[in-house]
Amino acid sequence: MKIRAIEFLKNAITARLGYRCETCPAVAPLIERKMMLVGPPNVGKSVIFNELTGTYAVVSNYPGTTVEVSRGQTRIGDTRIDVLDSPGAYSLAPISEDERVTQQLLMDEPVDLVLHVVDAKNLRRMLPMTFQLIEAGMPLALDVNIIDEVERSGHTINADCLSEDLDLPAVTTAATLGIGMEKLRGLLADGMPDRSGFRVQYPGPIESAIAQIGSFFTREYGIASRAFSLLLLQRDSSAWEKVQQLDPDAVVPIERVVRETEGLYSDPLGYPIAIARQEAADQIVQRSLTPVTVRTRPDFRQLIGALTMHPVAGIPILVAVLYVGLYLIVGRLGAGVFVDALDQHLFVRYINPASEALINKLLPPTIAELFVGEYGLITLGLRYAIAIVLPLVGAFFLVFAVLEDSGYLPRLAMLVDRLFKRIGLSGRAVIPIVLGLGCGTMATIVTRVLETRRERIIATFLLALAIPCSAQLGVILGLLSGIPLGLAIWSIVVGGVFLLSGALAARLVPGESPCFYLEIPPIRRPSLRNIGIKTFSRLKWYAAEVIPVFLLASVLIWVGQLVEVFDVLILALRPAVHLIGLPDTAADAFLFGFLRRDYGAARIFDVHGAGIVSGIPLVVAMVTITLFVPCVAQFLVMIRERGWRMAFAVGAIILPFALGVGYLLNIILTTLQVQL
Numbered sequence: 001m002k003i004r005a006i007e008f009l010k011n012a013i014t015a016r017l018g019y020r021c022e023t024c025p026a027v028a029p030l031i032e033r034k035m036m037l038v039g040p041p042n043v044g045k046s047v048i049f050n051e052l053t054g055t056y057a058v059v060s061n062y063p064g065t066t067v068e069v070s071r072g073q074t075r076i077g078d079t080r081i082d083v084l085d086s087p088g089a090y091s092l093a094p095i096s097e098d099e100r101v102t103q104q105l106l107m108d109e110p111v112d113l114v115l116h117v118v119d120a121k122n123l124r125r126m127l128p129m130t131f132q133l134i135e136a137g138m139p140l141a142l143d144v145n146i147i148d149e150v151e152r153s154g155h156t157i158n159a160d161c162l163s164e165d166l167d168l169p170a171v172t173t174a175a176t177l178g179i180g181m182e183k184l185r186g187l188l189a190d191g192m193p194d195r196s197g198f199r200v201q202y203p204g205p206i207e208s209a210i211a212q213i214g215s216f217f218t219r220e221y222g223i224a225s226r227a228f229s230l231l232l233l234q235r236d237s238s239a240w241e242k243v244q245q246l247d248p249d250a251v252v253p254i255e256r257v258v259r260e261t262e263g264l265y266s267d268p269l270g271y272p273i274a275i276a277r278q279e280a281a282d283q284i285v286q287r288s289l290t291p292v293t294v295r296t297r298p299d300f301r302q303l304i305g306a307l308t309m310h311p312v313a314g315i316p317i318l319v320a321v322l323y324v325g326l327y328l329i330v331g332r333l334g335a336g337v338f339v340d341a342l343d344q345h346l347f348v349r350y351i352n353p354a355s356e357a358l359i360n361k362l363l364p365p366t367i368a369e370l371f372v373g374e375y376g377l378i379t380l381g382l383r384y385a386i387a388i389v390l391p392l393v394g395a396f397f398l399v400f401a402v403l404e405d406s407g408y409l410p411r412l413a414m415l416v417d418r419l420f421k422r423i424g425l426s427g428r429a430v431i432p433i434v435l436g437l438g439c440g441t442m443a444t445i446v447t448r449v450l451e452t453r454r455e456r457i458i459a460t461f462l463l464a465l466a467i468p469c470s471a472q473l474g475v476i477l478g479l480l481s482g483i484p485l486g487l488a489i490w491s492i493v494v495g496g497v498f499l500l501s502g503a504l505a506a507r508l509v510p511g512e513s514p515c516f517y518l519e520i521p522p523i524r525r526p527s528l529r530n531i532g533i534k535t536f537s538r539l540k541w542y543a544a545e546v547i548p549v550f551l552l553a554s555v556l557i558w559v560g561q562l563v564e565v566f567d568v569l570i571l572a573l574r575p576a577v578h579l580i581g582l583p584d585t586a587a588d589a590f591l592f593g594f595l596r597r598d599y600g601a602a603r604i605f606d607v608h609g610a611g612i613v614s615g616i617p618l619v620v621a622m623v624t625i626t627l628f629v630p631c632v633a634q635f636l637v638m639i640r641e642r643g644w645r646m647a648f649a650v651g652a653i654i655l656p657f658a659l660g661v662g663y664l665l666n667i668i669l670t671t672l673q674v675q676l
Contacts, residue, residue: 031079035188036109038102038133039117040126041088042410042521044145046070047175048117048184049085050533069101076189084109092132092227093234093270097448103238106136107222112192114138119521120150120157120172123289127281128274130166134196137224141169141187148174149522154291161288167196176527202276206269209233209261216250233258234270305523308411311418318415321408325399326437327477330470334395335478342387352379370558381554384602385547392474393542394535396438401534405526409434414520423502424458424509426450432459436467438538440597440634443467444641454511460642461505464630464650465657466498468597475601476622479608486619486676493623493665549633557592566591580624580662581617581670583607589621590628597631615676616669624662629654 039045053072070085086105087098094100106114116133118126123144133140144157156172163170169187173180202210213229221228221242231239232254243251262269307313356372356379363371372379403409409431417427429450436443440463447459468476480487560566566588573587585607593600604621607613613621629635629651638647669676 032082033079033112033188033192034082034084034110035113035115036084036086036105036111037115037117038086038089038106038129040090040119040129042407043117043119043126044173044175044521045085045088045117047527047530048115048143048145048173049083050530051175051178051181052081052185053083054533069105074188076185079189081188084111089129091129092136092223093231093236094238096451100238106133106138112139113188114140115143115188116140117143117145120144120147121153121522123157124278124281124285127284128277131198131200131277131280132227132230134166134168134198135200135224135230136227137195139192139194140196141193142166142171143184144170144172145175146522147172148177148179150289155289158288158290162284165198165284165287167198169193176524176530200277200280203272205261205264206233206272206276209257212257213254216253217247218250219246221246230273233261234268234273301523305407305411305520308408308523309414309520311415314411314415318412321403325403326396326473327481329399330392330395330474331477331481334392335474336481338391338395339388339474339478342391343383347379347383347387352383355379366562369561370555373558375554375557375561377551377554380557381551382547385550388475388602388605389471389550390539390542392471393438394539395474396470397535397538397542398531400434400438401531401538402526403434404534405524405530407521407523410520411523422506423462423499424506425455425502429455429459432463433467436463436469437473438470440464440467440469440630441637444634444637447641452511454509457509457511457642457646458502458505460638460646461650462498462502464634464638465501465627465654466494468494468601468626469631472597472601472626475605476626479605479618480622483619483676485674486622489619489665489669489674490622490626493661494626497627497661553592576659580620580659581666582621583612583617585612586617586621589625593625593628594632594635597634600625600628616666616674619669619676620662620666623665624658627654627658627661629658 037045037049049070049072052074069087072083072085074081074083084105086102089099089102091099092103092106094103114133116130118130130140130142142162144159144162147157150157159170159172169190171180171183171187173184175181201207210226210229210233213232214225217225217228221239228239232243235258240251243254258269265272308317352372359368359372359378362368369376371377374380403412412434413427413430415427416430420427420429429447431449432443432446435446443463444460447456447463450456450459476490477487480490557566560569569591570587573590574584577584577587577590586604589600589603589607592603601622604613604618604625608618630638635647635651638650
């Protein structure tokens with residue numbers, strides 16, 4: 001038996017190397033395919049992507065943008081499929097950076113299959129984009145997801161009817177429950193579907209314009225002529241840029257046709273085009289939506305979902321979420337239990353003393369200072385990154401994944417929309433604002449999802465001023481959790497600054513007020529697998545991106561000490577630190593806070609642990625360092641996103657403002673003799 005096994009293994013290896021094997025069984029060749037997931041936000045696209053690819057995914061920015069695109073692989077039988085998860089999009093005529101990237105992906109990346117993922121509850125609103133993908137000539141299949149929500153209401157979607165009407169493969173799934181996923185995998189293994197013969201019939205003048213515009217094309221644009229002509233009729237800037245670059249002689253005649261067609265309608269051409277698509281969608285939904293016999297019972301999830309968006313009931317729910325998520329999990333568990341275990345019981349007791357003893361023996365004092373000095377790579381860089389910041393960031397990522405997977409975040413956006421309108425933002429801005437509680441640099445990038453330049457400027461300013469990152473927030477909660485009045489003062493001051501600064505910015509920043517629309521997913525029980533995948537992938541990002549920055553900061557501080565630059569800067573900061581009632585030893589916290597925001601808070605953590613800062617000075621320090629200038633990484637992203645003038649203007653405003661608030665707060669608390 002051993003000889004046979006060895007012989008079979010030998011044959012398999014030689015076959016893999018390209019040699020012919022006469023005795024081993026025939027092995028089917030591996031089929032390679034590429035698939036793209038397309039669909040609006042909050043329809044379960046990421047769940048399907050994770051179900052197919054697991055954790056083996058790569059997230060990277062699309063070239064020339066800061067929009068993330070996920071890529072992974074799955075294997076179904078003898079078929080290996082590269083899976084690409086495009087950013088959320090409602091239309092091929094983009095109005096946001098995410099939609100623009102999805103349009104570019106569809107034009108530039110050849111794929112064997114486009115899987116359009118739609119929400120079964122909102123099929124009527126989703127099908128117009130399906131029509132656009134058909135018009136684009138994509139090899140298309142349709143996944144009607146969240147089917148369980150429709151069935152709970154006493155109806156179902158007939159996938160066969162949809163497939164027949166649209167002339168393309170269609171399945172129904174409830175991805176979070178695993179329902180229909182085997183059918184979906186079977187559909188993916190079947191290969192590239194034929195192009196659909198379905199066609200939306202537009203009004204005569206528009207059909208005539210489509211034909212005329214298509215006759216002027218002499219180049220390929222990545223999508224079918226009909227879809228590209230419709231984009232030009234809707235004045236899509238990306239489409240016009242492509243024509244100007246690839247087909248400049250066609251610009252003038254196409255412009256003439258578009259102007260003539262626009263003259264026949266009182267509304268922009270996008271309106272009659274949308275009406276025609278919606279009428280076609282209504283007819284298809286009427287045929288495919290069928291009643292079923294179900295045992296009806298009160299749906300408590302729908303009730304909870306409605307309460308989370310209610311202007312009165314939603315507030316205590318939000319307070320409860322913040323209390324449990326930020327105070328108990330990030331503050332108490334992350335900043336308390338885990339930080340104490342890693343910092344005091346691992347680094348302070350074992351790693352730091354052992355490292356100091358070893359390196360001081362091996363290296364001269366100046367070099368040893370780089371590794372085990374007050375700001376050394378091990379004693380400060382690794383200790384802060386792993387023992388203080390990692391548990392805080394991990395706890396925040398865990399809470400964020402739960403809120404994301406439960407469907408609460410879009411409801412929070414609806415709840416705060418009216419309030420955010422007063423500070424020049426829409427409810428959609430809650431996404432970068434909440435992300436800012438994780439990482440201000442990432443959140444500044446995510447402001448690209450906001451529709452207007454005015455909204456992006458205001459959100460960027462507020463993120464820089466009054467939103468602490470998760471590590472900074474965790475340290476603050478850890479320090480103030482034992483001082484309830486101090487935590488209340490910090491919350492009121494920072495929250496008040498956020499609202500007042502936003503209201504002032506809304507008056508001063510010119511531009512149009514934002515409109516707001518958002519797909520609301522159902523409230524669901526979060527999937528432990530999805531939470532684990534999301535938390536783990538974000539922690540991998542932290543390890544790859546943030547820990548090296550901590551180590552680099554330690555090196556910069558060491559170099560700065562050698563050339564005495566940091567000593568000069570710290571001396572320059574001491575008068576301002578004295579002004580707000582803090583001792584000299586707290587001055588370096590503000591300087592290091594510019595290198596990493598959480599560095600500054602962690603430095604206050606050390607100073608407090610040494611018994612130097614407590615009571616009123618501690619609360620003043622936490623407020624001031626929260627409002628202080630953003631870290632250098634966030635500052636550089638601000639320059640890239642908003643321009644150097646705005647970035648330096650924001651810094652010039654925030655620096656004196658933060659110190660001024662700290663000065664006033666110190667005077668008020670000291671005058672009132674508040675006991676903390």
